Amino acid sequence: MIKSEARKQLLxxxxxxxxxxxxxxxxxxxxxxxxxxxxxxxxVASFYPLxxxxxxxTLLFAKYLKAVIPDLIMAYPIVHVSDLTMQFYAETETxxxxxxxxxxxxxxxxxxxxxxxxxxxPLIGVDKIGHRIGFGKGFYDKYFANFPKDRPxxxxxxxxxxxxxxxxxxxxxxxxxxxxxxxxxxx
Numbered sequence: 001m002i003k004s005e006a007r008k009q010l011l012x013x014x015x016x017x018x019x020x021x022x023x024x025x026x027x028x029x030x031x032x033x034x035x036x037x038x039x040x041x042x043x044v045a046s047f048y049p050l051x052x053x054x055x056x057x058t059l060l061f062a063k064y065l066k067a068v069i070p071d072l073i074m075a076y077p078i079v080h081v082s083d084l085t086m087q088f089y090a091e092t093e094t095x096x097x098x099x100x101x102x103x104x105x106x107x108x109x110x111x112x113x114x115x116x117x118x119x120x121x122p123l124i125g126v127d128k129i130g131h132r133i134g135f136g137k138g139f140y141d142k143y144f145a146n147f148p149k150d151r152p153x154x155x156x157x158x159x160x161x162x163x164x165x166x167x168x169x170x171x172x173x174x175x176x177x178x179x180x181x182x183x184x185x186x187x
Contacts (some may be wrong), residue, residue: 014053
């Protein structure tokens with residue numbers, strides 16, 4: 001399946017989820033997240049969920065991680081539309097909304113890629129070898145080019161992987177893991 005077809009189908013499925021279904025799926029995702037090895041993790045990069053897009057509630061995951069990892073630093077992206085790049089900044093209480101409707105922290109404490117121990121990655125879908133379907137701007141693939149290869153890139157999805165994305169590109173960086181409500185995949 002090509003990305004544009006998969007994106008359209010999966011977004012439609014996600015849009016049709018009710019608020020109660022999303023809450024249940026988030027609880028199941030949290031169980032899968034709890035099964036991951038978080039030892040030696042001091043900084044986790046994540047993303048603020050788009051509620052109107054029915055994205056998984058990563059704020060729930062951050063709350064859990066902060067409860068089990070002393071002095072955990074959570075980092076969130078700020079995107080730079082001009083060159084389609086992003087940087088991660090330490091979580092702040094004050095947020096602002098970017099042009100895509102995504103919440104961003106205040107850019108007060110930049111977290112360099114080498115200090116991020118794991119990254120939770122937004123996605124619309126993933127295939128069975130870890131290629132993700134995002135919104136098509138390439139922010140994460142560009143970021144991954146400089147992200148340490150030995151650090152986990154963990155996709156978070158309400159849906160199981162599709163068999164194959166046919167139109168991947170040489171700059172697409174596969175995930176190392178993906179959690180779904182029912183399974184955890186290692187690629």
